[in-house]
Amino acid sequence: MLLPARGAMGQADEVPSASVKPEDADGNDPNGGQWFVMTLAPGQTGRAAALISNPAKVPQKFTLSLRDVTFKKDGTYSVNEGPPKDVAAWGRFLQPEVRVESGQTVRAEFEITPPPGAEPGDHVGAILVTSEPEGTTVAIIKQVAVRLYVTVPGDTTRAFEIDRIESIQEPGFFMFKGTLSVTVTLKNTGRVRVHPKTTVRGTPAKGPDTLLSRAFEKYLAEVKIPWYGMWVRLPVQATAEGGLIRKASKTVFVFPWGLVLALLGLAASVFGMRYWLSKRASRMGDLRADIRRLESLVTQRPSAATDGPPAEEDAEAEEVAAILAAWKRARRTGSTASMARLALALHETTADALSHLLEALTEAVDPHKQSLVETSATYGKVAILADSHASKLDADTLAQLIKTAEVSTPRTKPAKPKKPKPKSPRSTTAKTKTSRRTFASPPPAKKAAGKPRAGTAKSKAKKSAKKPRR
Numbered sequence: 271m272l273l274p275a276r277g278a279m280g281q282a283d284e285v286p287s288a289s290v291k292p293e294d295a296d297g298n299d300p301n302g303g304q305w306f307v308m309t310l311a312p313g314q315t316g317r318a319a320a321l322i323s324n325p326a327k328v329p330q331k332f333t334l335s336l337r338d339v340t341f342k343k344d345g346t347y348s349v350n351e352g353p354p355k356d357v358a359a360w361g362r363f364l365q366p367e368v369r370v371e372s373g374q375t376v377r378a379e380f381e382i383t384p385p386p387g388a389e390p391g392d393h394v395g396a397i398l399v400t401s402e403p404e405g406t407t408v409a410i411i412k413q414v415a416v417r418l419y420v421t422v423p424g425d426t427t428r429a430f431e432i433d434r435i436e437s438i439q440e441p442g443f444f445m446f447k448g449t450l451s452v453t454v455t456l457k458n459t460g461r462v463r464v465h466p467k468t469t470v471r472g473t474p475a476k477g478p479d480t481l482l483s484r485a486f487e488k489y490l491a492e493v494k495i496p497w498y499g500m501w502v503r504l505p506v507q508a509t510a511e512g513g514l515i516r517k518a519s520k521t522v523f524v525f526p527w528g529l530v531l532a533l534l535g536l537a538a539s540v541f542g543m544r545y546w547l548s549k550r551a552s553r554m555g556d557l558r559a560d561i562r563r564l565e566s567l568v569t570q571r572p573s574a575a576t577d578g579p580p581a582e583e584d585a586e587a588e589e590v591a592a593i594l595a596a597w598k599r600a601r602r603t604g605s606t607a608s609m610a611r612l613a614l615a616l617h618e619t620t621a622d623a624l625s626h627l628l629e630a631l632t633e634a635v636d637p638h639k640q641s642l643v644e645t646s647a648t649y650g651k652v653a654i655l656a657d658s659h660a661s662k663l664d665a666d667t668l669a670q671l672i673k674t675a676e677v678s679t680p681r682t683k684p685a686k687p688k689k690p691k692p693k694s695p696r697s698t699t700a701k702t703k704t705s706r707r708t709f710a711s712p713p714p715a716k717k718a719a720g721k722p723r724a725g726t727a728k729s730k731a732k733k734s735a736k737k738p739r740r
Contacts, residue, residue, distance in 0.1 A: 285326045287412040288370065290399050293319040293377065300463075300480050300487070306397060306418040307482075308382060315383040320397055320416075322378055324370035332370065333400045334363040334378055336418070341394075341484045349396055349415050357395025357420055360384055382420055390424025391461025392483030419482050421463065428512050429460035430481060435506055435520040448497065450524065454489045454506050456481055456516075464510040471504060481510075500526050554603050561599045561608050590621050597626060606630070610638035617645050624649045628659035631667065643667070647674035 295303035361382035477489030
């Protein structure tokens with residue numbers, strides 16, 4: 271029946287194999303103290319002990335033996351089944367068979383004696399622990415092999431090489447630490463152990479102090495990489511006693527998280543700057559539009575009526591206030607042309623515009639510069655030099671201004687030209703009422719005693735001229 275056989279096989283699979291480790295295991299030994307290491311001269315006998323543990327829930331019986339091993343190119347090894355030739359022929363277990371109760375550990379001693387003339391260097395074998403056959407239909411045998419190194423002192427060639435370089439970058443955006451985990455694997459190609467020191471990009475790599483013959487050991491280094499990542503070169507250097515130096519390098523691609531962040535930040539800054547500049551340009555455009563509107567109001571202000579008196583003082587004050595408001599906006603926006611036109615317009619309102627003229631002259635260019643110089647010169651040399659804005663003028667402009675002031679006519683109140691009153695399509699009555707409501711008739715001039723009126727003399731002269739001569 272196959273069913274019981276399957277049950278027996280399943281039960282055999284559930285029984286774990288034994289564990290084997292050296293009695294004097296030390297974490298600083300090769301492979302964390304999991305291998306057996308002995309140093310014996312030819313003809314010298316050495317003893318060591320193996321600890322055999324049974325983790326199964328049932329007692330187990332084990333057979334202990336020494337075997338030779340064969341290494342492959344990748345560092346893995348296999349236990350030889352043929353007749354012993356090297357380490358397997360040099361020793362034996364004092365008790366080849368042991369019975370270990372469930373959860374117990376048994377100490378098993380063995381001895382090694384290198385023969386005379388043994389080649390100096392490391393000789394590698396294995397301690398093989400074999401369990402009893404299990405199963406009723408199919409016999410299952412479990413074996414555990416642990417390396418055994420026997421070093422024979424003497425002159426021999428030391429040799430090792432850098433087998434491979436592997437790098438691991440932390441995955442994910444938030445896991446980036448600016449370092450790269452690099453693993454360097456060294457292989458001892460000689461017959462004697464060496465003690466290598468390994469560095470990656472100048473950073474010491476951590477690993478075993480001893481590299482045994484035919485052994486592979488891994489050395490780990492946390493290497494700092496540039497913030498911008500991209501292609502990173504990893505130079506590796508390994509040194510050992512006897513002046514052995516081995517060098518190799520590998521170039522890896524590191525995702526440029528830092529560069530991506532920098533580019534995103536730069537793009538955000540450019541976008542923010544463009545947005546701020548567009549907003550500022552919009553505000554400046556609104557200010558310039560307001561200035562142009564105020565300029566048009568100032569330059570196209572209505573003149574006094576032909577039949578009426580000059581503009582009233584309150585109207586003139588409003589005009590000056592409008593010019594000054596436009597002046598402030600033009601100065602804020604840096605519009606030199608508007609400043610020049612507004613300063614000249616302020617001068618025409620009979621207000622004291624010397625400071626504004628000189629301030630506009632400091633930044634003015636042709637064609638407004640000459641007009642500003644001629645207008646400012648009408649205030650006189652003394653007033654010009656007393657104004658604080660005169661010190662801000664360049665030497666050539668100031669000299670031209672003083673020279674013009676010395677020969678120019680002193681400033682007088684400019685006369686406002688009178689424009690004819692436009693005719694309105696309204697009725698005469700409406701005109702009369704509007705005229706009476708808007709303009710006041712000038713009071714009659716008083717007669718001067720003893721002086722004839724100019725109008726009377728003129729009329730008499732006209733009458734005499736019309737009479738024909740007799």
